[in-house]
Amino acid sequence: MLLTALLTCTATSHGQQWTLDQCIDYAMAHNIDIRRRAVQLQKQEVMLNSSRNEWLPEVSAAFGEQFSFGNYNSTTGSMNGSVSDTNNDLAYTTGNVTATMNIFDGMKVRHKTTADRFSLEAATASLEQARRDVGIQIAIHYLQCLYHRSLAAEAKEQLQLSQQMVSRAQHLVSEGKRPLSELKDMEAQAAHDAYTLTNSQGQYTLALTKLSQLLNLPTAESFDIADISVQDSSATPVVAYDQVVDSWPSIVAAKAHLEAGKAKVKVARAGYYPTLYIEGALRTFYVNFFHHDMGWGGFGRQFFRQNRNEVIGLHLKVPIFNAFKTRNSIRAAKIDVLNSSLALEEARQTLRQEIQTAQTNAEVARGKLASAQAAADAAAVSVSYEQERYDAGRSSVFDLLQARQKHMKARQDALQAKYELLIRQRILRFYSSL
Numbered sequence: 540m541l542l543t544a545l546l547t548c549t550a551t552s553h554g555q556q557w558t559l560d561q562c563i564d565y566a567m568a569h570n571i572d573i574r575r576r577a578v579q580l581q582k583q584e585v586m587l588n589s590s591r592n593e594w595l596p597e598v599s600a601a602f603g604e605q606f607s608f609g610n611y612n613s614t615t616g617s618m619n620g621s622v623s624d625t626n627n628d629l630a631y632t633t634g635n636v637t638a639t640m641n642i643f644d645g646m647k648v649r650h651k652t653t654a655d656r657f658s659l660e661a662a663t664a665s666l667e668q669a670r671r672d673v674g675i676q677i678a679i680h681y682l683q684c685l686y687h688r689s690l691a692a693e694a695k696e697q698l699q700l701s702q703q704m705v706s707r708a709q710h711l712v713s714e715g716k717r718p719l720s721e722l723k724d725m726e727a728q729a730a731h732d733a734y735t736l737t738n739s740q741g742q743y744t745l746a747l748t749k750l751s752q753l754l755n756l757p758t759a760e761s762f763d764i765a766d767i768s769v770q771d772s773s774a775t776p777v778v779a780y781d782q783v784v785d786s787w788p789s790i791v792a793a794k795a796h797l798e799a800g801k802a803k804v805k806v807a808r809a810g811y812y813p814t815l816y817i818e819g820a821l822r823t824f825y826v827n828f829f830h831h832d833m834g835w836g837g838f839g840r841q842f843f844r845q846n847r848n849e850v851i852g853l854h855l856k857v858p859i860f861n862a863f864k865t866r867n868s869i870r871a872a873k874i875d876v877l878n879s880s881l882a883l884e885e886a887r888q889t890l891r892q893e894i895q896t897a898q899t900n901a902e903v904a905r906g907k908l909a910s911a912q913a914a915a916d917a918a919a920v921s922v923s924y925e926q927e928r929y930d931a932g933r934s935s936v937f938d939l940l941q942a943r944q945k946h947m948k949a950r951q952d953a954l955q956a957k958y959e960l961l962i963r964q965r966i967l968r969f970y971s972s973l
Contacts, residue, residue, distance in 0.1 A: 645812025
C-alpha cells in the first residue's frame with residue numbers, strides 16, 4: 540500500500556510494539572470515515588447498475604378477485620337494486636400480464652448512466668483521498684509520539700547526571716571543600732529534573748493515547764510503538780504541482796463531480812423530448828354466477844380460452860406543458876455544474892497551497908535543525924568548560940547549573956527540529972508518492 544511506504548519502520552526486539560505500517564493498516568480497516576465512504580461507494584455501484592438496466596423491459600402480472608351481491612338486470616347488464624329480479628350474486632376473477640419497454644426517451648437513460656458512472660468515479664477517488672488523509676495523520680502522530688519519547692529519554696539522562704552531581708557534592712561538602720548551599724542547589728536541580736522527567740513521560744503517554752484513539756483501539760493499555768530507522772534527513776524531496784495535480788484524489792473527485800453534473804443537465808433537458816415506448820398485454824377474466832348458469836362455461840374455458848385477450852401497442856408521449864418543471868430542473872442542474880466548477884478550482888488552489896506550504900515548511904525545518912544542532916554542540920562545549928572551571932574552584936555551582944540548563948534546552952530544541960523535519964519530509968513524500 541502506498542501510504543504504508545511513507546516511512547521505513549523497524550520494530551524493537553522488546554515488547555509488543557506497533558510499527559507505522561501496522562498502525563496505518565489498522566486505521567485503514569477501522570476508521571469510521573473510511574468505512575462510511577466505502578459504504579457510499581457501494582451505494583454508487585448499485586445506482587450505476589440500476590441506471591444501466593433501465594433500458595430493459597418492465598414485466599408485471601396482476602390478479603384480482605371481486606364478489607358482487609344484489610340484483611342483476613340480465614337485459615341491460617347493469618346492477619340496479621330497484622329492479623325486482625332473481626338474485627344473481629357473482630364472482631369476478633381477472634388476470635393480466637403487462638410488459639413495457641422504452642424505445643426513445645430523449646437519451647435520458649444514457650445520460651443518467653453517464654452521470655452515475657462519474658459519481659462512482661468520484662466516490663472511488665474520495666475513498667482514496669480519505670485513506671491518504673488518515674495515513675499522513677497517523678504518520679504525523681506516530682512521529683510526535685517518538686519525539687515525546689525522545690524527550691523523556693533526554694530527561695532521564697539529565698536526571699541521572701543531576702543525581703551524580705548530588706552524590707559528588709555530598710562528598711565534597713563532607714570533606715569541607717564546598718559549602719552546604721551548593722549541595723542544596725544540586726538537590727533542587729535534581730528535583731526539578733525529576734519533575735521534567737515525570738512531565739515528559741506524561742506527555743508521551745498522552746501522545747500514545749491520542750494515537751490509539753486515532754486508530755480506534757478499544758483501549759490504550761499496553762499500547763506502544765516501535766522506533767523507525769532515521770535515514771538521511773538532509774534530502775528534502777521536491778514536489779512539482781503540475782506532476783501530481785491530475786492524479787491527486789481530491790482533484791479526480793472534483794473533476795468527476797463536474798462531469799456528472801454536466802450529464803445531469805442533459806438528463807434534465809431530456810424532459811423536452813417526446814418518449815416512445817412499446818407495450819404488450821395479455822388479459823383474461825372469469826365470471827361465476829352463484830345462482831344461475833349463464834352458459835358461459837367453467838373456469839378453464841373462460842379464463843384460458845374464451846375470455847383471453849392479447850394487446851400490443853406503440854405509444855408516443857409528447858410533453859406540452861408541465862408547469863415549467865423541466866425548465867427549472869435544467870436551471871438547477873446548471874447551477875450545480877457551476878458549483879462543481881468552483882469546487883474543482885478550489886481543490887486545485889488548495890492542493891497548490893498545501894504543496895507550497897509543505898515545501899516551505901520542510902526547508903525552514905531543515906534550517907532550524909542545522910541551527911539547533913549547532914547550538915546544542917556549542918552548549919555541550921560550554922558545559923564541559925564550566926565543569927572544568929567548577930572542578931578547579933574557579934566557577935560557582937550557579938554557573939554550572941545554568942550551563943547545563945542551556946545545554947538541555949538546546950538538545951530539546953534539536954530533537955524538536957529533528958522530528959519536525961522528519962514530519963515535513965514525510966508530508967512531501969506523501970504528495971510526491973503518486
